[in-house]
Amino acid sequence: MKFRFFCFTSHLLISFVIALLTIFVVFWVWYPSPLDKALGVADIFLLLLCIDVIIGPLLTLIVAKQGKKTLKMDLSIIGALQIAALSYGLYIVAQGRPVWLVYDNNRFEVVQAYEAVTNPQSSRGDFPLSLTGPIWGAVIEPVPATVARRDAFYQAAFLQKYELVANKSGSNAMPIEVLKRFNDADKVEQEASKYPTANSYIPMIGKQKPMVVFVDKTTGEVIAIVDLAPW
Template structure:
């Protein structure tokens, strides 16, 4: 009984140490994911939080449980070292694959698309079309989404083809040959944007959330700054972009479906 108790204690100690180390690695991974790949609000709009949670839970639990199962001080040192090394390799491989999956789904552009903003994810973009993008937009960013816009169609043929592709699951904002700098769409953005007062009138229960978003963006008290809004489409959520009606600068985001 004493031997069994001592063996269990040593296994629990090894598993707890492994669990602590796994949490430290997970915290470092979280910094990478949420500070660079999925900054707010994209961790919510693009599902980054849920994806990362699945990866971390599987990885953090898998390693310590395997250590608990195989750790035995009665084993030869070489055999114990081999077992722990195999567990470590499996855990690193699982984490690497999980992070690769999260990175492939990361948001890379916030595109103004005719009458809305669209969050464009790396996995949404046809790789074979990347060479058709403007030179400055041919490399997908790794530090959060960059603003761009969709240009006007050159002719009816292009309009028809792009619209048909959009109906088949390839939105305009994901097509590199249509990309242009954000600033080139300023007139269209200002034409589409509506006054912030309209948004509060439509959603009076969300007025506090709107004010809080502006306050967090340090513009809550700037009453001289004209603020407008434009709907935004995410992966499976609809939010609203708040922007400056003079410069079209994106100021804040609110979880309101304003379509």
């Protein structure tokens, strides 16, 4: 029994360390807060991760028996299945990660990896499918007549760096006070107090939940993404 418990705790500890590293990559690199909420990744991924972390060690507890001839093979199979399940989960999450935050028509659109269109021959090269966090951009003006405006924001060929339109976007941004119409006033004040240089906002559209981007109205500089309803 001691041997089984040792195998179980060892496997659980290893799984826990891997889970922590995975959580760091997903929630601090791929989906920096609060984009995880905007895209609804947290609940599904954490559920899959918990199942993967728990089931593997439990299977080890069941099969572990000192002196068992097939123990190494059994543990190898369990480990391989656990790694395969985790890899598949990470692949799905990676496909949905936000790669571009694109300004267009007085709002930001969150573009996820699976829907982003890159074309090395026509792209400016500033919008790769980044694995280190989303890139801020804007739709070029004018959009070619052959391209529907609603299709431009997820195609790298029609994007430019956000800095090039920052002044324009800042001038069109709305006062933070407007947010009190759609959110609890105390919460708006609390969030605004965290960013003293922010004096206006631009809506951001996420698949799961819309949010706001605090900006400096004079320069259009992005200050922070905030979990508040824009309307």
